[in-house]
Amino acid sequence: MAHVVIFGSLRSFTDGVSELEIDARSTRALLNALVERFPALSETVEAGVSLAIDGEIYKEAWFTPIGPDSEVVVMPLMVGG
Amino acid sequence: MSKQEFKILGTRPIRPDGLDKVTGKAMFGADKSATGMLHARILRSPHAHAEIISIDTSKAKALPGVKAVITGADFDDVENRWTRYTMQNCMAQGRALYDGHAIAAVAATSKKIAGAALKLIEVEYKILPHVTDVDEAMQPGAPLLHEGVKARKLGDDVSGNTVGYYSFGHGDVDAGFAKADEVIERRFKTAATHQGYIEPQACLADLGADGRGALWCTTQGHYMVRETCAEILGIDASQLRVTASEIGGGFGGKTTVFIEPVALKLSQKSGRPVKLVMSREEVFRATGPTMSASMDVKIGMGKDGKITAGHARLRYQGGAFPYNMVMMGAMSAFACYDLENVQSEGWDVMTNRPKMISYRAPGAPMAVYGVESVIDELCQKLGLDPIEVRLLNAAKEGTKSSYGPRFKAIGLVEALKAAKAHPHYSAPLPANTGRGVACGFWFNFGGQVSVSMAINTDGTVNLIEGNPDIGGSRASISMMAAEALGIPFERIRTIVGDTASVGFSDVTDGSRVTFAVGIATINAAKAAIRELCKRAAMIWEIDEDAVEWVDGTARPTGHNAGDFPPMSLAEIAATSGKTGGPIAGHHEGAPDKAGVSFGVHLVDLEVDPETGFTSIKRYTAFQDVGKAIHPAYVEGQIQGGAVQGIGWALNEEYIYGADGRLQNPGFLDYRIPVASDLPMIDAVIIEVPNPGHPYGVRGCGETAIVPPLAAVANGVAQAVGVRLFELPMSPPKILKAL
CATH class of the missing domain: 3.90.1170.50 (Aldehyde oxidase/xanthine dehydrogenase, a/b hammerhead)
Structure with missing residues (x-):
């Protein structure tokens, strides 16, 4: 089970839940599971999010593998200059 | 990740776009x-x-x-x-x-x-009615730019111009402040600035x-x-x-x-x-300038210099349309530090100004300015060395960052130690002079890339990438291709293809190109090498697996491969028409694991007490770049970022009249630093390899604009004995403060 951390302001869409365990092997599966549990997250997820898996940041990569003991931090979609 | 030995990376070949640019032959947008x-x-x-x-x-x-x-x-x-x-x-x-x-x-x-x-x-x-100030635009009843775009879950205490809200952090900041020996809270303002591309x-x-x-x-x-x-x-x-x-020039603009x-x-x-x-x-x-900001920063520190808590509230003004950039500031604000209790919040706000667009490390410089200024003030109050305090609190591998993820291998400690040991830090300071120190951080990104590599029959190589070269990427990409193929840099020419010539590529931003296009180039080279080895195997009439690529040549390997002299890339390419046709390699992908980057800046500056004019006397910038492919370009990036940050700190600002019209739309009234205003910026390259790149590369284009705002502000505070809380610190503002 991956350990998922929800960044601060997203918690208003997860009933205040900040950390949870999700059984998912890819980023897409994880996001789908998150939206299924917290429908209010769908707008944010559809707009795009970044995920940090064990400290590495991924932008909108659906099929990045997630290990059974991974820590996944859900963050807003980041942009640069 | 152990340091690798390279033949081409780390050298300084003549830049491939140099001749065209100095002779006027290069074709720009208006040409x-x-x-x-x-x-x-x-x-x-x-x-x-x-x-x-x-x-x-x-x-x-x-x-x-x-x-x-x-x-x-x-x-x-x-x-x-x-x-x-x-x-x-x-x-x-x-x-x-x-x-x-x-x-x-x-x-x-x-x-x-x-x-x-x-x-x-x-x-x-x-x-x-119009509004151009961020705090006024957030007030309920402010002139509304667009209906129905207010950020979800925000209350009636902010107006509909507030289009984004983000928060990050962990721990208990109130408990952290209670533990502190000293707590300082300040309000800062920074002006909107333009990238100033020529x-x-x-x-x-x-x-x-x-x-x-x-x-x-x-x-x-x-x-x-x-x-x-x-x-x-x-x-x-x-x-x-x-x-x-x-x-x-682009710089995000x-x-x-x-x-x-x-x-x-x-x-x-x-x-x-x-x-x-x-x-x-x-x-x-x-066009799009960067955001202006209004910020509250509160930091608690123990007598030993340990930061017990940090809290930042950032309100960014981003112009006339919805946008979402304050999150980058909120994520960057405390990223340099390993903190037990930290929270940063940010609000994106619309006003009647041109729509903002990215500007080098968008959102980070102003947030870090607030944090680094308060840390400096705490150091002064507690009589602590500003670099020692930063070393004590510095983020390192394994630190849970203020925005969530744990850091991989990073180089902030190495940059701080290099700054502490540098002669600049111990040089004596004349009267009216101050020395400022500040750290900075930027994420760096990967993203979508396409590269096509063609091996020519004369042994040269053409490479097409899909990212405009804004900072020397044609040189760095050619160098990485040369390193991977084992041939001289001069035998490779990299061009930026049009949209019909090579596959999709994301925008050149986020300090991503040398990292991401570099990975695609290395993979394209690997594909070409596989084909080169295959052709050599055909010529030698041995199995493909019995050929390896070493120093730009195919060589038989293993006991039964036979005894053949190495065959060079040029030799294999010369006969490609007879061995199966053109040889090429390409790669399309979306690499991640870009590796974050940290910098530390030292500045000596003098303030004229009669005019309020600040002159920069000495400036040294230390930055972890993972691996500097072409160090001269890397130094240029560090110098350029520092200069833009100095301009932001001292002079640059969008000035609006009461009528909401921009008062200074020209370089005469919007003053950017020019070469004669500044000393040589001494760039010190730190190399802590990024484990996410085969050669250890991390982006280097943006971090350098993050520390200067605070470094200059901290220097001015030391020089004049009064701290300003608003940028730019132009001469009239300094005189007023004095």
Whole structure:
């Protein structure tokens, strides 16, 4: 089970839940599971999010593998200059 | 990740674009012309906020030489709301939302006629209340820019102009402040600044009635231009071929479109190619500066220098359309530190100003300015060494960052130690002089890339990438290709292909190109090497697996491979026509694991107590870049970022009058630092390899603009004994503070 951390302001869409365990092997599966549990997250997820898996940041990569003991931090979609 | 030995990486070959640029041969956005070309001009709003009651273009159309006139009515609605905002920023529909907002455009046989035609366009406005200050724009009852875009879950205590809210952090900040021996809370303000690229936006558009066309423009991302313009104009992306010109600076400011859809629409309407070049005044009034900010920063520290808690509240003003950039500031604010209790919050706010766009590490410099200023003040109050305090609190591998993820291998501690040991830090300071220190952070990104590599029969290599070269990527990509192939740098030529020549590539931003295109290049080289080894195996009549690639040659390997002399890339390529045809390699992908980057800046500056003028006397910047592919370009990036940050700290600002109009849209009144204002910036490269890149590369283009705002502010505070809390610290403001 991956350990998922929800960044601060997203918690208003997860009933205040900040950390949870999700059984998912890819980023897409994880996001789908998150939206299924917290429908209010769908707008944010559809707009795009970044995920940090064990400290590495991924932008909108659906099929990045997630290990059974991974820590996944859900963050807003980041942009640069 | 252990350090690798390289033959080509880390050397300083002559830059491939140098000769063209110093001889004037390089083709920039405004340098292209076409037979039958028209010239376009844009009519812009003189009002900060106004309803457009009517636009009468009949007299302009009747002027001899005028071939097309367009307004917002010529653009159909688009489904994607972000694209719609971009379109409405290029040409107002219904309301003018800021001083300089485009209202109509004309294409004529000369610039003079186009300019004359603009004067014949009659626009009836109904002037509306406006707001240009972020704190005022957040107040309930403030003039509203757009209905229905307020960020979800926000209460009635903020206006509908508040389009984003983000928070990050962990721990218990109240408990952390209770543990502190000293707590300081300050309010800061920073002005909106412009990237100050020397080349204005410029393009040449040619679009037929059949929806097929070509566009030449200065941009950081020609695929972005193609897709945005195709969506706005309702044409297929495949039918619009976009070529990126050489670029005279971007720094994030050319990551969107401002004029290209207008030029294409004029071309389509007139049936002629249309050139559109912005004036400097237009660049200031109607392209995207960065955000201005209003911020509250509170930090608690123990007597030993340990930070017990940090809290930042950031309110960013981003202009006339929804945007989402404050999150980058909120994530960056405390990223340099390993904190038990930390929270950062950010609000994105709209105002009647031009829509913001990225500017080098967008959102980070101002947030870090606040945090690094308060840390400096705490160090002064507690009598602590500012570098020792930063070392005590520095983020390192395994630190849970203030924005969530745990850091991999990073180089902040190495940069701080290098700064502490540098002669600059221990040099004596004359009177009226101060020494400022500050850290900075930026994320760096990966993203989509395409690379195509062709091995020529003379043993040379052509490489096509899809990212405009804004900071030396053609050199660094050629160097990585040379390293991977084992051939000299001079035998490789890298070009930036147009949108019809190579696959999609994301915009050149986020300090991503040397990292991401580098990975694609190495993979393309590996594909080419596999084919080269296969051809050698065919010639030697041995198994493919019995051939290895060493130092640019195919060699037999293993006991039964046979005894053949090494065969060079050139030898294999020379016979490629007889061994199966052209040899090439390509790679398309979306690499991640870009690796974050940290910097530490030291500045000595002198403040004239009679005039308030600040002169920079000495500046040293330390930055972890993972692996410097071409150190001269890396030093240039560090120097450029430092200079832009110095300008932000001391002089640069968008000044608005009570009427909501920009007062200083030109380089005479908007003062950027020039070479004669500054000493040589000493760039010290730190190399802590990024484990996410085969050669250890991490982005280096943006971090350097993050520390200077605070470094200069901390230096000024030491020099004059008074701390300013507002940027820029221009001479009148310093005099007032004194």
